[in-house]
Amino acid sequence: MNLLKIYPKKLRLKYEKDIKNSGVEDHPEKYFNSIFKIILVITALSLILFYFVNINSLYAIAVFIFLNILFYFRISLKAINRIKKMETIFPDVISLMASNLRAGITIERAFLLAARPEFDPLDTEILKTGKEITTGKDVVFALKEMSKRINSEKISKIVMLIITGLKAGGNVSDLLEHTSKNMKEKEVMEKKIASTTLMYVIFIFAAVSVGAPILFSLSSVLVEIVINLGERLPDVSNIQMELPFTFQSVPISVNFVIWFSLLFILITDFISCFVIGIVNKGEGKTGLKYFLPIATTSLILFFIVRNLVSKILVDALGAF
Secondary structure (H helix, E strand, O other): OOHHHHOOHHHHHHHHHHHHHOOOOOOHHHHHHHHHHHHHHHHHHHHHHHHHOOOOOOHHHHHHHHHHHHHHHHHHHHHHHHHHHHHHHHHHHHHHHHHHHHOOOOHHHHHHHHOOHHHOOHHHHHHHHHHHHHOOOOHHHHHHHHHHHHOOHHHHHHHHHHHHHHHHOOOHHHHHHHHHHHHHHHHHHHHHHHHHOHHHHHHHHHHHHHHHHHHHHHHHHHHHHHHHHHHHOOOOOOOOOOOOOOOOOOOOOHHHHHHHHHHHHHHHHHHHHHHHHHHHHOOHHHHHHHHHHHHHHHHHHHHHHHHHHHHHHHHHHHHO
């Protein structure tokens, strides 16, 4: 049974592609079925726990949705990291292939010799391509299949460049060598660009993990003070006085403001991680690895500032 069918077609295809790109050896359907069973078990255990601690059972649905999102982003990030690693290694691979071709080795043999353990995880794809060429498959077709399996736009463009050189009958070794050199120069340039955007990343991190929690904590303390003042005011409903303003009790509780603040802090942290990923790596999902430290810092700072300010101001108010 393919449980992936519970997702919309577009999301299902994206999920299957990410599972393949993450390096999972099992079939995507089999892998997802095992993950989905784990999610169901955890959801069932949370449902039992909520029942015994008198928590609304509907929160189990939130646990189920959260786990699905968590596993999806986990496999997606794993796929992105694996592809990025392949893109970093690829210039060294084609440089080694160029050296092998200059030594008079055939192109299929050059592929096989380039499949070294230090080039993991790209070595398995190169070895597979080399075996396909050795067994009689067309070089162009084998290279296209390799680029499809890797699913990297950068590597696909390089492969198409190599295919164009093969069809044109040029010096493939020189083409590979120059391509490797250009890729390494581009990688150095990307690192320089990343270093220049570091200040923006630091600013976003400080704003969402320090600025937002402090402001939300102060607002919750302000609501608490206003509520305490409203409870102390005498009932003036029967007094006929014309005042320039009126003071009424706040119809919300402090707990509501706290939970509202925590929710928006987590949402802000989640969105900010996407922004950090786009600014830093050009891929929003790569910033999700910062979500846990940012969320932890934000929540800890929120409660520290709230308790400290509340103790000072509320106690001072109680002294009057």
